[in-house]
Amino acid sequence: MAGTSKKHTQHEALIGSDxxxxFEDREHFPYxxxxxxxxxxMAHCRTTGLPHCVIxxxxxxxxxxxxxxxxxxNIWYV
Known part of the structure; x- marks a missing residue:
């Protein structure tokens, strides 16, 4: 995965392999x-939101x- 490789490269450069x-290092990990x-x-707990009542x-x-x-x-279609 491209995202995993970039994350891994950023971690290696700043922290090392071991x-x-x-928490203080967070500002050094923009990616x-x-x-x-x-x-x-993108990961909503509930994709349907709250119900509405037709009046x-x-x-x-x-x-x-x-x-x-x-x-x-459906929040995915809004």
Whole structure:
């Protein structure tokens, strides 16, 4: 994996092959930080968010949605 190789190279250059990173070393790992933020942004706990209640009859894309229905929006398509 390209991401794993780049992360490994960055770790080797700053810590060495036998060293363990410390919290204080975090500022020296911009690629690892960006990778972590990207993963956390894409990995939602719940991809449907919170349910919404339809307050009046509606038709969406040819589908009838009656008043009082619960609607879940898929975050991946928003």
């Amino acid at each position: 060293g363990l990173p410390r 690892v930080n960006a990778l972590s933020l990207g993963v956390s942004r 009046e009859d509606d038709v969406q894309s040819g589908y009838f949605i009656p008043n009082g229905s619960l609607v879940y929006a």
